[in-house]
Amino acid sequence: MAEGDRRQFFRRVRTTLAGAAAAVAAPAGFTLDTTKVQGAVAREYGARSRYETLKRWITPARFLGSTASWTPLGELNGIITPSSLHYERHHGGVPDIDPASHQFLIHGLVERPLVFSLAQLQRFPITQRICFLECSGNSYTEWRTPSAPSVQRSHGLTSCSEWSGVRLKTLLAEAGVMTEASWVVAEGADGAAMTRSIPLAKCLDDVLVAYAQNGEALRPEQGYPLRLIVPGFEGSINVKWLRRLKIVDQPYYSREETSKYTDLLPDGRAREFTFTMEAKSVITAPSAGMRLSGAGFHEVRGLAWSGRGAITRVEVSADGGEHWQDATLHGPVLPICHTRFTCPWEWDGTPTALLSRCTDETGYVQPTREQLRSVRGDKSFYHYNGIQSWRIGADGTVTNG
């Protein structure tokens, strides 16, 4: 902090200190001294404090079965998203699956069709990775007129967890993939029987059949008891409640890769199978809906991620994009993983705009909204990764735009 700001900051601190001293002298109304009472016993399975109220925002569903819930990015810290607040998108509700009877089938163009119970899968060599997931519809609110009222509503369809499970290539080796195979169709056990086609080459690379999330079993909203983790690919490809993989020789053009999850271009054609989530960053604090307490020192905090690898650089602008300053990346900086950045900022109290832009290890630089629209037009819904701008008002209010 600058010296002037520090003085102002601690004037408040010292006032508080004086207040505390007064309270000691006058026990009436004094806050409970928790050292004077016996605390609670330990619990077998813990829960958060009763004072904590953070929650996912649930999209008002047009029909009950298909909705999304958004991670409150503005109030979280670090790169691990609490499992209870991991974003969710489902197309037929969250199924209630008994893991003891769940079965997972690999069939189609294989030498040996196989059915696995969860216990059988768990005997195969395990591996783990921390990686982000992002719904390709994340930030759809920003394509035409930036309109989300908060970073939760603009960018909250991404979260990051540690996933553990079996490499799909291990299971495919057991099944014996035939030479004519080129795609894999994944199917979920949910009410939508969610179905997506995945290139076989990706399945033989880094795809996981995951049964654990942040140490324990997958949460129901994240696919309990079994899901695909397809690092860097759009969320819906990471099929949840996984019950079947059919090895095939062409993509299946399911509903979720024709009428949905394609990108309409200006010339009327559609991009299809746009799997990879491009590099993206957002300032999580200060962000829309928050209010700065006043001029002086503020730390700008945010997240960056790329489906193509590690984030190598994040820059922050505090003047609407005229000047940029390198932000600090906080480790661990892992490929295809949320990466935390911070940047110090002295606010002079006048209106301005805060922006962030990231670069990934392929050299790709996050585009401005204008650059993205100049190529993709304004009819797309998915895969918006433009630079986000938060406007700071003279009164400290933060709004989108």
Place this chain on the structure above:
Amino acid sequence: MAEGDRRQFFRRVRTTLAGAAAAVAAPAGFTLDTTKVQGAVAREYGARSRYETLKRWITPARFLGSTASWTPLGELNGIITPSSLHYERHHGGVPDIDPASHQFLIHGLVERPLVFSLAQLQRFPITQRICFLECSGNSYTEWRTPSAPSVQRSHGLTSCSEWSGVRLKTLLAEAGVMTEASWVVAEGADGAAMTRSIPLAKCLDDVLVAYAQNGEALRPEQGYPLRLIVPGFEGSINVKWLRRLKIVDQPYYSREETSKYTDLLPDGRAREFTFTMEAKSVITAPSAGMRLSGAGFHEVRGLAWSGRGAITRVEVSADGGEHWQDATLHGPVLPICHTRFTCPWEWDGTPTALLSRCTDETGYVQPTREQLRSVRGDKSFYHYNGIQSWRIGADGTVTNG
């Protein structure tokens, strides 16, 4: 898997497949097909599946206020411990603290005594790190006769989380530490007013005043709303429910560093201020209380960690310590962090013992129980880090010893 074992494994798999086909032909008693029903709506704050029952084991308390709860390491995966299952040790119960009124004081040998509210602390630059905590009493059951009935009971007083907060050195710079200062006394707001002395040099290095754990606010059992994270130091130094740091010129010899948390040596003297947790590893599966399904392929899985830095090597013995094989370390391999290892194992069905030993980046090698006892004797309670042995019986049972 070896070919013979693979055949045996999939004989069972194919039997299951035949069973499933029969079930399709006979709908009576067939498991609910979850694709035919509407699933549940999303929840604002998720919870685990109703089929999941993992829990901490709570030490039967001699008196209500002082107990411990143990992480079920045998059934967890990855390096992030779910916050609800993070181990806990408290000396006066878990206080119920309102974060809006919690205050944190830095005083003693400083130019400017300071009191912080949580909101004030959160304005300071934030940083994060993934690191393990371990109670120095972890594995005390193994000093004399190895006696814990499970890895939860032998090694479950260690867990690993991502912690976020302010570097203590930043706050100490604000307070202005006087030149004669050399120690810091930390005090908790719990019923024990838990008090520990910490060398100032450590406080000026990598200590965090943490307010977040795995993304969200600290859990009550882990110090809500504020705790110290003192990377690599024994658990009780990481004072929870932190309310006060007094900067002083000598250690204070509180109860928890005299009658407790010292190590009685064979000559009657006691080691004191034994802060750093030495390198340690344990096989989490198979481990005591589990039972192998039969001879053939099994994957040996475990955790290793060191308070002195990163784990560089883990070796596994499947013959009671005669021969050792390098295990695979799974990334990320971070300093002062749980590190996951796995090792393939073909069990021939005869009785044997499984052991693991780790090496850290300082070159320190985890000692055998005999090596440790030859130096420290058998009167110690804390800081047991000997090699753990799990006996495999001919019937597949796994026991301690």
